[in-house]
Amino acid sequence: MNPTPVLELINISKSYSDRVVLSDLSYRLAAGEYVAIMGDSGVGKSTLLNLIAGLDSPDQGEIRIDGKNLPVEDEAATILRRQYLGFIFQAFHVLPHLTLLQNVSLPLLLNHQPLERASAMLTAVGLQGREQDFPHQLSGGELQRVAVARALVHRPRLILADEPTGNLDQETAKDILQLIRTEIKANGASAIIVTHSQTAAETADTILTMDRHGLTPTRLQN
Numbered sequence: 001m002n003p004t005p006v007l008e009l010i011n012i013s014k015s016y017s018d019r020v021v022l023s024d025l026s027y028r029l030a031a032g033e034y035v036a037i038m039g040d041s042g043v044g045k046s047t048l049l050n051l052i053a054g055l056d057s058p059d060q061g062e063i064r065i066d067g068k069n070l071p072v073e074d075e076a077a078t079i080l081r082r083q084y085l086g087f088i089f090q091a092f093h094v095l096p097h098l099t100l101l102q103n104v105s106l107p108l109l110l111n112h113q114p115l116e117r118a119s120a121m122l123t124a125v126g127l128q129g130r131e132q133d134f135p136h137q138l139s140g141g142e143l144q145r146v147a148v149a150r151a152l153v154h155r156p157r158l159i160l161a162d163e164p165t166g167n168l169d170q171e172t173a174k175d176i177l178q179l180i181r182t183e184i185k186a187n188g189a190s191a192i193i194v195t196h197s198q199t200a201a202e203t204a205d206t207i208l209t210m211d212r213h214g215l216t217p218t219r220l221q222n
């Protein structure tokens with residue numbers, strides 16, 4: 001018997017007024033699988049990620065995370081999502097009134113986990129010594145790295161990232177992608193990153209090319 005997939009998309013459709021963005025899309029993501037979604041601008045990549053993250057609901061179809069359907073407005077589902085998912089989204093701003101250490105500690109605090117790993121994650125993203133700084137003291141790329149540390153710190157089962165290296169120089173981007181891959185593989189987690197960067201996509205196990213017909217997988221030798 002196949003183990004329960006981390007994520008199942010079952011006949012998902014989503015439109016904005018009369019514009020059909022996703023139509024009858026299905027996909028199963030296995031535990032430990034790391035995929036990159038690529039595709040033309042406006043094809044619906046961020047829309048799909050938002051649906052998986054529970055920021056919006058599909059018009060039709062079902063999204064199962066770890067075999068469970070998690071309704072968007074449900075409090076128990078929100079708690080499960082908080083434990084199970086790690087987000088690296090531009091919209092998920094780092095909180096301005098908390099220090100970097102407090103920001104990265106937040107998922108641990110909310111999930112009742114020991115806080116020690118927060119400063120280790122800041123070190124892993126190259127921000128050692130900046131623990132007590134506030135977000136306004138950081139560059140865009142440094143803030144992006146805080147978002148990465150915060151998304152990974154509680155060892156989520158499924159990491160969702162929308163252009164995770166969009167604000168980073170090439171060298172830092174490479175380091176951060178390597179960190180994301182190492183964390184995923186060390187924890188047996190899964191990840192979906194949406195990116196326009198071929199270099200970023202090639203750190204995944206599989207590239208999913210998205211067009212109006214759905215997702216087409218290409219396996220990589222990673």
Ligand SMILES: Nc1ncnc2c1ncn2[C@@H]1O[C@H](COP(=O)(O)OP(=O)(O)OP(=O)(O)O)[C@@H](O)[C@H]1O
Nearest residue numbers: 016017019021039040041042043044045046047048
């Ligand atoms: N909240 C919304 N209201 C209306 N239309 C929306 C909304 N969100 C997205 N869209 C539309 O849905 C389509 C898909 O957008 P989406 O952001 O998912 O594309 P994308 O593939 O991520 O694009 P990009 O690569 O440019 O970021 C676009 O035509 C966009 O204008």
